[in-house]
Amino acid sequence: MRYGMAIDTAKCVGCGDCVVACQTENNVPIGYCRDWIVENVNGSYPNVEIELRSERCNHCENSPCVRCCPTGASHIVDGGIVMVTHNECIGCGACIQSCPYDARYSHPDGYVDKCTFCQHRLEKGQSTACVEVCPTTCLHFGDLDDPYSDVSLALKNRTWKVLAPEAGTKPQLFFLT
């Protein structure tokens, strides 16, 4: 079992529904977000192209945040999801420094917070909030070990990239190009 997500950059229109769905589902404090949209503009008019990416925690296999956590509050659970136990976190900020994707933030209550792949929904057999609301169905989520899961099929038929592979973190977010 290894959860992963594929984001279709050709289909994404950057509407931000995934961001709002996540904020609502996970009670994210105002001014913060666990997922966000990146608009990567290449060139200038008239020769211009835009890549839209819905980004979030990469739930890295070799996660630097889990490695540097001094208390073990950051840990990996079944399915390879990187989680933070709030009452073990001291708010030192080491994991925020260690993340090449800046996917973590310091919650106003003190502890560090981030995307959980909606683990509380997965336990009930549902998919993540961002995937459920995406109007263009550009987000594909599922078990990477299962060759017939939504994400595996998306990766099988398309070319894809991961972000900053040179950081050596083995990210589990795949961007279909």
Place this chain on the structure above:
Amino acid sequence: MKEELFISGRNIPNIDPFLNIWHWEIPVYLYLGGLSAGIMFFAGLFTVIGKEKEMETTVKWAPFLVPIALVLGLFALFLDLKHQLYFWRLYTTVRMESPMSWGAWTLMFITPLSMVWAAAYIKDLIPGWKWRINLFEQFEVIIRRNMKPIAWAMMGLAIVLGVYTGILLSAFNARPLWNASILGPLFLVSGLSTGLAAIIWMSKSHKERTILTKIDLALIGVELFLIIHMFMGFLAGSAVKIEAAELFLGGPFTTTFWGVVVIMGLIIPAILEIFELRGSKVPVWIPSFLILLGGLIFRFIMVEAGQITRFLY
């Protein structure tokens, strides 16, 4: 080709537009930790080689600063925590892979040890000092008999503490400026040098100052060597490393780093120390003050600049 990145609707405090999660507390702590490591290392060293009589300031008086510096440094660290009530979680686990866990445990041992060392010499500092509790009196006798083993332990822990102040930063792969293994030795040498500067400032014995100044000159030489090698490593590295180095080579930190840290904080004090060794009258506090100030500013800009650097994608 022009490439631009927009991140829609994300403006998280202390994360955007660039990371700024660690403020003054961290560099102040790194500085006080390095300073303490420097003083303790030399107090231990001169005790181990049996020079307590000649090097009185190094062995007896300067170590009184250490518990104060360490407690202030720990307090700064505590202030930095965002979830402060849970700080004790550091001591419910040992995480071998986390430098911060190592550091927390090192401080757990070295802070009481520095207090024990200071307590052992308190009767020399305050004549007529009496422990109110008899147990302390007996404890002091045992400590005074075992100064050499304690000195060995203190030297070892001082090196771990000094290196740790650098490793804390270099362990972060995501911040290219910090992610250089040379930061460990560089922060250690810088810490030893600031420790020596503090001792030299306090010392009233000409002979002691001469010995310490010679050691300090060697350390400044090593520090300059390590700084040059750090930049050679960056410039020979990948794009993110080159970008990190450019912050100091023409970028916003150029003047502060080369002007204040390298020239004012290392080269000028070294020249003054050479004049002093040759017999010129230089007020002792000037090179010491410059080294102490340079060390502090060095840590401030390393922490600030490091957070700006990141992977490009």
